[in-house]
Amino acid sequence: MLGSVTGPGRLHRAVTGAADRLNDGTAHPRVIDLADARIAFADGRPPEQLDDETAQVVASIAHADAVVLATPVYRGSLTGALKNVLDHVPVDALESKPTGIIAMGATDHHFLGAERHLRDILAFFGALVAPTAVYLTSRDFEDGEPTADAGRAVDGLLRTVLGLAESVEGVTFGPAPLAARR
Secondary structure, three states: OEOOOOOOOHHHHHHHHHHHHHOOOOOOOOOOEOOOOOOOOOOOOOHHHOOOOHHHHHHHHHHOOOEEEEEEOEOOEOOHHHHHHHHHOOHHHHOOOEEEEEEEOOOHHHOOHHHHHHHHHHHHHOOEEOOOOEEEOHHHEEOOEEOHHHHHHHHHHHHHHHHHHHHHOOOOOOOOOHHHOO
16 A cells, blocks of 8 residues: 555555566555545544545455555654554454555655554554565665665565465464454
């Protein structure tokens, strides 16, 4: 899922390029770009009651074998649009789900900002987060396209998350995240 509401840019090209390379017949990645999706503000209503694409996006997350969240760094953190989507997602949709993080910023100064916040959010869900993330900067692109090294990094994360999904299929993790305890 691409967490930016602006049109396709460098992060979009890096993620969709990796998804295209991964789509080899065994994996069927789907990229959800928040620039193209109409998502309501999370106001407590169930997604099915909203007159937009919120329910479809939440269902895609819930039914995915694995999820990769990609976000530009905005003010040292993830985008509000991505946080808003995550506010709609029920805990069980991400609980024990293999998840990866990709962040992109202009410089190295914010490399942990979005990742750290996303790890905290994903801990709330009890998601199974890959141990390392990808952080891209302007240096990782030439003429708007990801460099070979950047492509390998994103490809590696996607393969890691898929490997986690294959490894834990059918495994029950515990204890349940605090948010899931009733």
